[in-house]
Amino acid sequence: MTAAFLRSLFRPYLGVLALVAVASLAFAFADALRAQLVKPLLDDVLAGADVEEQAGDALLAAAAGPQAKASAQAFVPPRTDPSAREALRRDPALGGVAEVGAVADPALRRLLERTGRGLLDAAERIERPPTVLWGVRLERATGRAQAWEALAEAVVLQREAIRRAQGENRTAREAAALLSLRARERGLDAGLRRVVELLAFIAGAALAIGLTMGAAGFSRNYLNRYLQARIFRDLQNRLAAHLISLPVGFFEGSRRRGDTLSRLTNDLAHVANLLLVLLTGATRVLHLVVLFAWAVQLSGLLCLGLGLLGLPLVLSVRRFGKRIRRGARRVQQEAGKAFESMQQMLAGMREVKAFQREAHEARRFEEVADAALAASLQVVRARSAAKVFQQTANDLAAPLLFLFGGYFVVTRQADMSAGDFGAFLGLVVLMYQPAKVVGDSYNQFMQALPSLRRVHELFSLRPAELERPGAQPIAGLREGFALEEVSFAYEEEDGEVLRQVSLRAPRGTLTALVGRTGSGKSTLVDLIARFHVPSGGRILVDGRDLLDVRLSDYLNLVALVPQEGFLFNDSVRENIRYGRLDASDEEVEAAARAACVHEEILALPQGYDTLAGERGNRLSGGQVQRIALARAFLKKPQILLLDEATSALDAHTERLVQRALDELARGATTFVVAHRLSTVERADQIVVLDAGRVVELGRHEELLARGGVYARLVERQLGTGGVATPPAPQTEKTPNGEHGGRNDAAEEVEA
Numbered sequence: 192m193t194a195a196f197l198r199s200l201f202r203p204y205l206g207v208l209a210l211v212a213v214a215s216l217a218f219a220f221a222d223a224l225r226a227q228l229v230k231p232l233l234d235d236v237l238a239g240a241d242v243e244e245q246a247g248d249a250l251l252a253a254a255a256g257p258q259a260k261a262s263a264q265a266f267v268p269p270r271t272d273p274s275a276r277e278a279l280r281r282d283p284a285l286g287g288v289a290e291v292g293a294v295a296d297p298a299l300r301r302l303l304e305r306t307g308r309g310l311l312d313a314a315e316r317i318e319r320p321p322t323v324l325w326g327v328r329l330e331r332a333t334g335r336a337q338a339w340e341a342l343a344e345a346v347v348l349q350r351e352a353i354r355r356a357q358g359e360n361r362t363a364r365e366a367a368a369l370l371s372l373r374a375r376e377r378g379l380d381a382g383l384r385r386v387v388e389l390l391a392f393i394a395g396a397a398l399a400i401g402l403t404m405g406a407a408g409f410s411r412n413y414l415n416r417y418l419q420a421r422i423f424r425d426l427q428n429r430l431a432a433h434l435i436s437l438p439v440g441f442f443e444g445s446r447r448r449g450d451t452l453s454r455l456t457n458d459l460a461h462v463a464n465l466l467l468v469l470l471t472g473a474t475r476v477l478h479l480v481v482l483f484a485w486a487v488q489l490s491g492l493l494c495l496g497l498g499l500l501g502l503p504l505v506l507s508v509r510r511f512g513k514r515i516r517r518g519a520r521r522v523q524q525e526a527g528k529a530f531e532s533m534q535q536m537l538a539g540m541r542e543v544k545a546f547q548r549e550a551h552e553a554r555r556f557e558e559v560a561d562a563a564l565a566a567s568l569q570v571v572r573a574r575s576a577a578k579v580f581q582q583t584a585n586d587l588a589a590p591l592l593f594l595f596g597g598y599f600v601v602t603r604q605a606d607m608s609a610g611d612f613g614a615f616l617g618l619v620v621l622m623y624q625p626a627k628v629v630g631d632s633y634n635q636f637m638q639a640l641p642s643l644r645r646v647h648e649l650f651s652l653r654p655a656e657l658e659r660p661g662a663q664p665i666a667g668l669r670e671g672f673a674l675e676e677v678s679f680a681y682e683e684e685d686g687e688v689l690r691q692v693s694l695r696a697p698r699g700t701l702t703a704l705v706g707r708t709g710s711g712k713s714t715l716v717d718l719i720a721r722f723h724v725p726s727g728g729r730i731l732v733d734g735r736d737l738l739d740v741r742l743s744d745y746l747n748l749v750a751l752v753p754q755e756g757f758l759f760n761d762s763v764r765e766n767i768r769y770g771r772l773d774a775s776d777e778e779v780e781a782a783a784r785a786a787c788v789h790e791e792i793l794a795l796p797q798g799y800d801t802l803a804g805e806r807g808n809r810l811s812g813g814q815v816q817r818i819a820l821a822r823a824f825l826k827k828p829q830i831l832l833l834d835e836a837t838s839a840l841d842a843h844t845e846r847l848v849q850r851a852l853d854e855l856a857r858g859a860t861t862f863v864v865a866h867r868l869s870t871v872e873r874a875d876q877i878v879v880l881d882a883g884r885v886v887e888l889g890r891h892e893e894l895l896a897r898g899g900v901y902a903r904l905v906e907r908q909l910g911t912g913g914v915a916t917p918p919a920p921q922t923e924k925t926p927n928g929e930h931g932g933r934n935d936a937a938e939e940v941e942a
Contacts, residue, residue: 196647200422200466207421211414215474218407219481221400226617227485228393228400252368259365266370268347276343280318285310285342288349288374294356299368303353306371310345310378317342317381341381348374415470423463426646430455433650438657439722454645457526461642468639472632475625482625486618489611497619501626511573515634518569520641525563532559574634657721662741668748668829670733671697671860672719678727678883679714688714690883691728696876701861703874705904710880712864713754716832719862720751750828754835754864756819758807763792763818764799766807770822782825785851788817813841824855831856833863868905877901 201208255263271279279285289307294300317338348370356367487494536543536552543552672695679689689711696702704712717723718730721742730737732745750770758766767779774782779799783789791814795801807815823831833852849870865871872891879887879894879901887894887901894901 196643196650197469200426201418203425204418204421207414207418211411211418211470211474212477214407214410214414215477216481218404218411219478221403221407222478222621223482223485223618225397225400225404226482226621227614228397252372255365255369256362259362260369262362263366263369263373266348266351266366268344268351271340271343271347276339279343279346280314280339285314285346286350288346288353291353291356294353296356296364299356299364302368303349303356303371306349306352306375306378309375310342310349313338313342313345313378313381338381341377345374345377345381348377411474415467415474418470419463419467422466426462427459430459430646430649433652437652438724439717451649453526453529453531454649458642458645461639462646465636465639465643468632468635472629472636475628475632478625479622479629482618482622486615486622489615489618493615509633511576511634513637514573515570516637516640518566518573519638521566522563522570522641525559525566529556529559529563532556570638574638578631657724657738658740658742659736659738662739663735664741665733665744665748668698668733668860671695671700673731673734674728675731676728677715677718677725677730679711679718679723679725687726688883689718689725692880692883692885693728694876694878694885694888696860696862698860699858700875701856701863701873703871703877704862704864704880705866705871705877705901706880711883712880713834715880716751716834716862716864719830720749720832721745748829749832750823750826750830751832752816752819752823752834756807756816758803758810758815758818760805761803762797762800763795763803763810766803766818767821767825770825774825778825779821782821783818785824785855786817786821787851788814788821792818820852824851827855829859831859831861831863833861833865835864835866879904 284290285307288310289304291300291303291307294303317335352367352370352374354367355363355370358364483494483497486497532555536556543549674692674694677689677692678687680687692711692715694702704715706712714723718725721737724738732740737745759769764776764779767782768774770782771778776799780789783792783799792799792801801809803810803815803818807818810818853873863870863874871877874891877887877889877891877894878885879899881900887897887899889897895905896902
């Protein structure tokens with residue numbers, strides 16, 4: 192399930208993922224080519240360097256007299272023709288340039304022998320097969336001919352030196368030393384012609400590789416971050432849309448708010464990091480694969496050893512990853528508890544202050560924080576141990592590779608040259624960083640995996656089926672409502688809130704719902720508003736099951752004013768316009784006038800542009816409720832649902848708003864939850880609920896005449912004399928936005 196969820200996040204960006212793969216492969220190939228530059232450097236450049244001590248040769252040449260120097264300088268070697276150079280190339284001994292046995296002077300003989308060996312070595316280097324790297328020949332076709340021309344001149348000089356050295360004339364022997372040194376210089380120049388071309392190519396290739404790696408590295412890192420940001424934005428949008436699609440019961444049910452907030456903040460942040468970890472880890476795996484494949488071409492045997500050395504490391508990373516995942520799961524659980532504790536403490540701050548329980552709440556939060564700390568330290572220990580093990584394994588593997596690789600080079604086994612071994616070691620060194628990143632990425636993935644699952648659990652919650660397939664449109668209400676044996680339970684284990692409720696509400700009538708607190712009045716309104724689906728029975732609108740009516744069309748006919756008005760942290764104007772987003776400013780102000788709040792809005796600091804604050808905490812309770820009423824006026828509904836909509840108004844304002852509500856409800860089918868007699872008396876029918884059942888149904892006079900539950904409720908509130916107490920004052924909000932208590936119990940029809 193988690194894998195499928197991840198695939199769904201990446202699927203829209205397959206094209207970008209392909210670009211990431213291309214950039215990663217380009218970077219990896221360039222990195223591997225960089226290591227390969229070591230091979231020609233070791234095999235063709237550094238291998239021929241003359242490192243023997245030549246101080247004696249220099250001293251011998253410096254002791255030559257003026258006549259010897261003049262004689263040596265006067266000798267000009269004749270230019271050899273191509274046929275002579277070809278014959279020389281075919282002669283392994285180069286015409287005997289190293290055959291100096293007849294020379295009597297030991298010092299001069301050693302000088303001539305060293306020159307002869309140098310010329311033979313130069314010939315061997317010139318005759319080596321052309322260096323080909325990545326399918327490219329690293330030398331010019333004319334370079335070899337020019338080298339042989341220089342070497343042929345050196346051979347002539349060496350032969351002349353050997354001839355003169357065999358004589359007994361001291362001047363001739365001194366001139367022989369000088370000529371041999373000239374031959375050595377020309378031979379070295381012939382061998383270096385090829386080396387210079389190789390060095391030029393290596394320098395150019397290194398520059399091109401560096402530029403390629405820079406461009407590919409930037410592209411890879413940018414695209415990784417781009418994908419992370421885009422996918423995280425998509426995830427946020429999907430999660431917001433999904434949460435909005437869930438039924439109201441999800442937000443009012445038993446799920447802890449702190450745990451949900453933890454999933455939406457802490458866990459979602461971990462998922463964002465996980466996306467980058469996955470992308471980074473995947474690109475480094477590609478990098479490793481390319482480097483390892485290149486190393487296999489150099490030495491499959493050493494790669495086998497490298498794999499055997501890396502196997503314990505892979506197993507340890509897997510083992511530590513499981514420990515990290517278990518610890519991370521506990522961390523997220525404890526984080527949810529911490530969010531829950533903090534949310535409760537902040538929500539109940541008035542009670543905390545009133546009962547002086549600051550120290551008590553602080554201790555409770557410390558206990559939760561300590562548990563979260565213990566879980567976090569478990570993850571830290573596992574990650575630290577994994578890093579130490581990885582570093583130790585690398586420190587042990589490096590000397591073993593040097594040992595076996597050096598043995599293969601020295602003993603000429605596995606057909607490995609010094610250049611091959613140098614390139615192999617370069618590849619191994621380059622593997623270290625991506626291998627380290629892959630290990631860290633795996634550990635981070637294991638740490639974030641519980642968060643991914645917790646976010647996925649939110650997506651696994653299915654919206655309630657608020658309409659059936661093939662639901663029909665509705666343009667307006669024609670007949671009215673009928674409830675047939677409607678029952679409902681928020682949670683099965685908590686029992687039913689409504690039990691077999693049946694009633695009829697013809698179009699254009701006012702139905703008042705009264706009863707004790709908890710009798711199911713607001714729940715019944717929520718069912719008509721289609722916040723929930725009845726667990727039993729059905730609700731009919733114009734003779735059709737409400738589930739067979741298209742939800743969007745039905746809600747276009749409905750306006751709801753809840754018991755506690757809710758305002759968004761936006762301007763007053765936009766809060767009213769929320770009832771109909773395309774309403775003009777004039778229509779917004781007309782709705783405010785109808786709700787008797789226009790003048791008070793104008794008196795605010797910025798008038799209609801004043802921010803209402805979070806949940807409307809910058810306004811009084813009466814203002815909040817009347818602005819919520821203005822929304823309903825703006826919508827001009829055919830179905831009006833009022834859940835104690837005037838509960839926060841004083842008697843004078845209530846009378847003004849009530850007249851406006853009467854006008855709004857004219858022609859509309861209205862359901863009102865009300866405790867005040869002024870509202871209940873005007874109802875076309877009164878539904879009395881008790882313990883979720885309809886116990887009485889009728890008009891005000893009829894129910895009083897029966898002397899039943901309704902009559903007792905009225906009598907209890909008004910007293911035996913039947914005289915109402917004075918009206919209650921308007922309720923204002925306290926500074927934290929909560930409603931203050933009401934003093935109008937004498938007008939409430941409630942037990």
